[in-house]
Amino acid sequence: METRRVQVAIVGAGPSGLLLGQLLHRAGIDNVIVEQRSAEYVLGRIRAGVLEQTTVDLLDEAGVAARLHREGLIHEGTQMAFGGKRYQINFRKLTGGKTVTVYGQTELTRDLMEVRQEEGAPTIYEALDVSVHGFDANPVVRFHKDGAEQEIGCDFIAGCDGYHGITRASVPAAAIRTFERVYPFGWLGLLSETPPVSEELIYCNHPRGFALCSMRSPTRSRYYVQCSLDEKAESWTDQMFWDELRRRVDPEAAETMVTGPSIEKSVAPLRSFVAEPMRFGKLFLAGDAAHIVPPTGAKGLNLAASDVGFLARALVEFYRDKSSAGLDRYSGRALCRIWKAERFSWWFTPLMHRIPEDVPRDVRARSSQLSWVGRSPSGGWPASTILSARRQLSWPVEAGEFIDGLSVFGCLFLSSFLNGCSASEARQAVGIDRGAVGKPRTPQGLSTGSSCGAGGLSTAGASGLRWWPVSLSSKTVALQT
Numbered sequence: 353m354e355t356r357r358v359q360v361a362i363v364g365a366g367p368s369g370l371l372l373g374q375l376l377h378r379a380g381i382d383n384v385i386v387e388q389r390s391a392e393y394v395l396g397r398i399r400a401g402v403l404e405q406t407t408v409d410l411l412d413e414a415g416v417a418a419r420l421h422r423e424g425l426i427h428e429g430t431q432m433a434f435g436g437k438r439y440q441i442n443f444r445k446l447t448g449g450k451t452v453t454v455y456g457q458t459e460l461t462r463d464l465m466e467v468r469q470e471e472g473a474p475t476i477y478e479a480l481d482v483s484v485h486g487f488d489a490n491p492v493v494r495f496h497k498d499g500a501e502q503e504i505g506c507d508f509i510a511g512c513d514g515y516h517g518i519t520r521a522s523v524p525a526a527a528i529r530t531f532e533r534v535y536p537f538g539w540l541g542l543l544s545e546t547p548p549v550s551e552e553l554i555y556c557n558h559p560r561g562f563a564l565c566s567m568r569s570p571t572r573s574r575y576y577v578q579c580s581l582d583e584k585a586e587s588w589t590d591q592m593f594w595d596e597l598r599r600r601v602d603p604e605a606a607e608t609m610v611t612g613p614s615i616e617k618s619v620a621p622l623r624s625f626v627a628e629p630m631r632f633g634k635l636f637l638a639g640d641a642a643h644i645v646p647p648t649g650a651k652g653l654n655l656a657a658s659d660v661g662f663l664a665r666a667l668v669e670f671y672r673d674k675s676s677a678g679l680d681r682y683s684g685r686a687l688c689r690i691w692k693a694e695r696f697s698w699w700f701t702p703l704m705h706r707i708p709e710d711v712p713r714d715v716r717a718r719s720s721q722l723s724w725v726g727r728s729p730s731g732g733w734p735a736s737t738i739l740s741a742r743r744q745l746s747w748p749v750e751a752g753e754f755i756d757g758l759s760v761f762g763c764l765f766l767s768s769f770l771n772g773c774s775a776s777e778a779r780q781a782v783g784i785d786r787g788a789v790g791k792p793r794t795p796q797g798l799s800t801g802s803s804c805g806a807g808g809l810s811t812a813g814a815s816g817l818r819w820w821p822v823s824l825s826s827k828t829v830a831l832q833t
């Protein structure tokens with residue numbers, strides 16, 4: 353058996369693993385990435401495209417953002433279409449200057465792979481039967497490569513192997529708690545070499561279902577339509593897709609949309625998932641290995657980058673300052689942010705989709721909430737309003753992170769709530785009831801078990817959509833139904 357030793361062994365060469373590897377490499381921390389697929393396969397996956405400011409800042413820190421700054425499209429806002437009209441949400445105004453950058457996950461992955469190769473940091477692709485052992489004391493990663501068994505001994509293992517990976521699955525069941533909701537619909541996506549219909553993304557709510565007009569570049573568009581879970585991409589011709597998309601967007605978009613042959617078509621399920629904690633001795637989970645959000649809010653890759661930022665800093669602190677304080681805080685800090693993004697996606701997804709089991713009351717309630725959102729940007733809601741709302745609510749640090757971390761959509765969430773409820777209701781809605789900060793909350797009978805005081809989920813406002821704790825432990829309180 354071939355054996356070697358590194359400081360950090362990373363399982364998975366998706367964006368989380370590659371970015372962590374790059375940040376550690378720049379800090380002089382010896383690491384190796386073990387990936388089960390080929391580099392070409394990893395690059396062939398069409399996924400995220402919207403990067404928040406904090407992600408771009410981290411990519412700058414990692415020294416891999418040169419092409420992103422040249423080719424990425426900066427968006428100062430997004431658009432929402434419902435009731436035949438379109439509304440703009442102005443990120444820059446609402447967040448006091450923040451924007452998002454549209455840059456495909458594939459391109460980001462390519463940049464990270466290239467820099468890793470140029471700098472001679474090792475990645476082992478097509479590693480078979482990857483397994484992790486001894487993470488309570490002496491961590492080891494084992495796998496087969498070209499028919500031979502290999503073993504990597506290390507100080508720490510980073511589990512960056514996505515939702516279906518083996519690192520989370522290797523943790524003893526009694527040590528982990530998971531929460532999951534699979535939404536009763538999916539997204540059928542089409543990529544085409546056509547100019548985008550709009551300079552900004554358009555999120556469309558329509559009685560036939562949700563649609564999203566997105567893009568990867570000025571000449572490449574990515575469109576999605578809500579579909580049933582058992583839909584097959586092969587049963588949709590390109591023409592069927594374009595016809596359905598045109599029915600769901602606003603009249604102007606339907607008229608100006610340029611169509612063309614698809615480069616790729618696929619169906620993605622929508623899932624919310626969180627595993628707690630994210631540290632098990634010397635094994636740390638990051639990115640989709642620990643959590644999934646539905647793609648509606650474009651949060652998955654951004655959350656993955658945020659985990660990696662926390663973990664890289666903690667590891668640098670460990671090796672440079674001989675302090676394990678950052679590692680000890682990693683899980684709590686990451687989960688605090690994750691639950692806020694989960695909460696946002698859990699609110700935004702049903703707001704924009706057609707829910708199969710909806711009764712007329714649910715449809716009315718959703719239209720009412722959408723009308724707040726529609727009024728909110730046209731009514732102003734400049735940064736000063738948000739800031740004064742923050743002061744009015746005596747915003748604690750964690751809720752401040754909510755605004756910074758979730759950036760624009762956090763503001764959208766906040767403004768739509770503030771538009772329609774009193775300050776104390778808003779405080780409760782965003783989970784920052786002062787008495788509750790720092791203590792687990794059980795609004796309407798639910799505790800998420802999160803280590804962050806703002807982590808409780810309210811059941812209000814998303815009728816018919818509930819979170820189910822997958823595994824119950826003595827600390828988890830199930831939902832009251």
Ligand code: RFL
Nearest residue numbers: 364366367368388399400401513514639640651652653654
């Ligand atoms: P990944 O990308 O799944 O990478 C995990 C890697 O681990 C490898 N692996 C293993 N390696 C070794 N041994 C094993 N046993 C292994 N098992 C798995 C896999 O081959 C893979 O290479 O997880 P990571 O790195 O945490 O990155 C997460 C992001 O990919 C994900 O959150 C985003 O794509 C989510 N997402 C979006 N996020 C955004 O921030 N903005 C968006 O606009 C956005 N749009 C999307 C999305 C996800 C989508 N789908 C398909 C789920 C749109 C869609 C449609």
